Amino acid sequence: MSRKVYIFDTTLRDGEQSPGASMNTDDKLIIARQLLRLHVDAIEAGFPISSPGDFRSVQKIGQLAGDDAAVVALARAVEKDIDCAAEALRGASRPRIHTGLGVSPQHLREKLRISEDECVERARRSVAYAKRYVEDVQFYAEDAGRADQSFLERVVQAAVEAGATVVNIPDTTGCQLPEEFAARIRGLREHVRGIEDVTIAVHTHNDLGMATSLALAGVREGATQVECTINGLGERAGNAALEEVVMALRMHEDALDAHTDVVASELTKASRLVSRVTGMQVQANKAIVGANAFAHSSGIHQDGVLKARDTYEVIDPDEVGAQGSELILSARSGRAALRHRLAELGYSFPQTEFEGVYRRFLEVADQKKEVFDEDLDSLAQERERDVSAVYTLSSVQVVCGDVATPTATVRITDENGEEHVAAATGAGPVDAAYKAIDQVVAVHGDLHEFVVKAVTRGIDAIGEVTVRIVASGGAVYSGRGSDTDIVVSSAKAYVNALNRLIRMERGDA
Ligand SMILES: CC(=O)SCCNC(=O)CCNC(=O)[C@H](O)C(C)(C)COP(=O)(O)OP(=O)(O)OC[C@H]1O[C@@H](n2cnc3c(N)ncnc32)[C@H](O)[C@@H]1OP(=O)(O)O
Numbered sequence: 457m458s459r460k461v462y463i464f465d466t467t468l469r470d471g472e473q474s475p476g477a478s479m480n481t482d483d484k485l486i487i488a489r490q491l492l493r494l495h496v497d498a499i500e501a502g503f504p505i506s507s508p509g510d511f512r513s514v515q516k517i518g519q520l521a522g523d524d525a526a527v528v529a530l531a532r533a534v535e536k537d538i539d540c541a542a543e544a545l546r547g548a549s550r551p552r553i554h555t556g557l558g559v560s561p562q563h564l565r566e567k568l569r570i571s572e573d574e575c576v577e578r579a580r581r582s583v584a585y586a587k588r589y590v591e592d593v594q595f596y597a598e599d600a601g602r603a604d605q606s607f608l609e610r611v612v613q614a615a616v617e618a619g620a621t622v623v624n625i626p627d628t629t630g631c632q633l634p635e636e637f638a639a640r641i642r643g644l645r646e647h648v649r650g651i652e653d654v655t656i657a658v659h660t661h662n663d664l665g666m667a668t669s670l671a672l673a674g675v676r677e678g679a680t681q682v683e684c685t686i687n688g689l690g691e692r693a694g695n696a697a698l699e700e701v702v703m704a705l706r707m708h709e710d711a712l713d714a715h716t717d718v719v720a721s722e723l724t725k726a727s728r729l730v731s732r733v734t735g736m737q738v739q740a741n742k743a744i745v746g747a748n749a750f751a752h753s754s755g756i757h758q759d760g761v762l763k764a765r766d767t768y769e770v771i772d773p774d775e776v777g778a779q780g781s782e783l784i785l786s787a788r789s790g791r792a793a794l795r796h797r798l799a800e801l802g803y804s805f806p807q808t809e810f811e812g813v814y815r816r817f818l819e820v821a822d823q824k825k826e827v828f829d830e831d832l833d834s835l836a837q838e839r840e841r842d843v844s845a846v847y848t849l850s851s852v853q854v855v856c857g858d859v860a861t862p863t864a865t866v867r868i869t870d871e872n873g874e875e876h877v878a879a880a881t882g883a884g885p886v887d888a889a890y891k892a893i894d895q896v897v898a899v900h901g902d903l904h905e906f907v908v909k910a911v912t913r914g915i916d917a918i919g920e921v922t923v924r925i926v927a928s929g930g931a932v933y934s935g936r937g938s939d940t941d942i943v944v945s946s947a948k949a950y951v952n953a954l955n956r957l958i959r960m961e962r963g964d965a
């Protein structure tokens with residue numbers, strides 16, 4: 457059995473420090489319930505001295521969690537903060553006070569304005585003070601990533617001697633390389649006496665986009681607690697994303713000799729919940745939980761995934777509670793994906809006809825970012841109509857606008873393969889196109905009804921036109937056409953209705 461890595465979720469504390477992600481107590485409770493469903497080991501619920509609301513959040517989450525997770529309250533290395541944290545945690549089954557201070561030259565000199573000796577002394581005192589309230593005291597060495605290593609070891613030694621149960625080594629500014637951070641953890645394990653009896657935690661930030669790598673580098677060197685947030689929320693560029701850490705540890709359990717007890721199938725739900733509650737959108741290409749995490753839009757990838765999912769997917773979407781893989785149809789898609797999606801929608805075409813559908817699909821896809829199911833319905837139905845066509849509209853070109861006389865030129869191919877070209881003017885571009893069509897097609901019907909509607913989404917939607925024409929004998933024929941250009945849809949619909957009229961008159965409808 458590999459080592460267990462404790463997942464310390466700080467979505468409600470560091471995550472909430474993301475600009476724009478503030479949460480009230482009710483918001484925090486909603487998220488805390490989901491964290492419990494995920495089986496995280498510790499929930500950092502807030503910073504009680506910070507505000508009465510955060511105090512209440514810690515209190516309520518302490519009551520909610522029961523024995524299922526440690527509930528953690530943050531405090532500076534300041535007695536009144538620790539008193540307040542202890543008070544908020546009163547009644548929690550598994551309370552933990554998380555106290556500490558900056559240890560880098562920048563933090564000592566510029567922010568705290570204290571000497572190294574004073575820092576060591578404050579670390580010792582604050583841990584010992586917190587121990588008066590709770591057994592479980594976690595010490596953080598803020599900005600450890602930029603600290604002098606031997607000084608960091610001195611401070612951590614003091615915290616361990618004062619009774620810290622967990623020592624948290626943050627790369628607060630996310631500036632280290634993974635191997636540098638790993639060396640810090642290694643150094644601490646080699647030089648701090650008694651550290652083998654405490655949990656080493658890593659708390660990494662994403663300023664260089666390496667928060668997850670940094671956390672895993674720490675785990676490789678013996679850290680057994682990772683601090684992380686859902687969706688990677690957190691101060692500035694955020695923290696290590698919980699979903700990334702959990703899935704990376706699942707995938708590399710043997711290499712890292714480590715596992716977590718997080719219920720991975722709850723990850724997608726957790727991500728969506730946090731996004732909804734905080735109003736912080738998850739970027740589409742976010743690992744594990746982004747909208748595109750299991751979406752494939754290029755033909756080569758789609759073909760591969762259709763043949764065997766693992767050609768391009770290393771995580772089964774079900775494993776993280778996502779709703780399966782998705783094929784996004786675009787101009788980069790190939791025949792395999794189109795044929796597959798058409799079949800799912802209930803359309804199948806012989807190979808010769810399919811090539812025509814594919815060509816039309818590419819024309820539409822070149823005009824649209826994404827081809828939706830409704831577009832495919834339209835394309836497939838259009839193809840089904842075209843198959844029995846007497847006349848096929850090859851192209852329509854119009855000149856129109858408020859100063860031009862609307863003029864249309866149409867190219868129409870008849871059933872013998874002969875191409876006809878005609879041009880006409882009209883009251884508008886559609887009227888002009890219909891008059892040009894009338895010059896080529898041997899029959900005529902009076903336009904009785906003309907309806908246009910967008911069948912797909914967006915400004916680049918496919919517009920579908922339905923017409924009804926009345927033949928000289930009074931019979932009514934309908935026709936339908938679709939295209940991203942509604943003049944083209946209109947012309948196709950008219951030709952489609954005329955084809956029906958002709959076939960009926962010939963008796964072959
Ligand atoms: C790395 C991290 O993410 S740590 C967590 C960051 N989170 C937050 O800051 C959110 C909650 N913070 C707050 O609500 C407020 O900042 C409070 C209540 C903690 C303090 O408020 P104020 O008393 O008004 O102080 P202010 O925020 O202006 O400045 C922070 C003070 O704490 C000191 N301080 C900062 N960290 C520590 C620490 N770990 N231990 C001791 N003192 C500290 C600073 O040096 C500064 O002291 P100074 O006023 O003597 O210069």
Ligand SMILES: CC(C)C(=O)C(=O)O
Binds near residue numbers: 624626627629
């Ligand atoms: C409070 C500590 C752990 C922190 O958030 C940081 O150093 O980034």
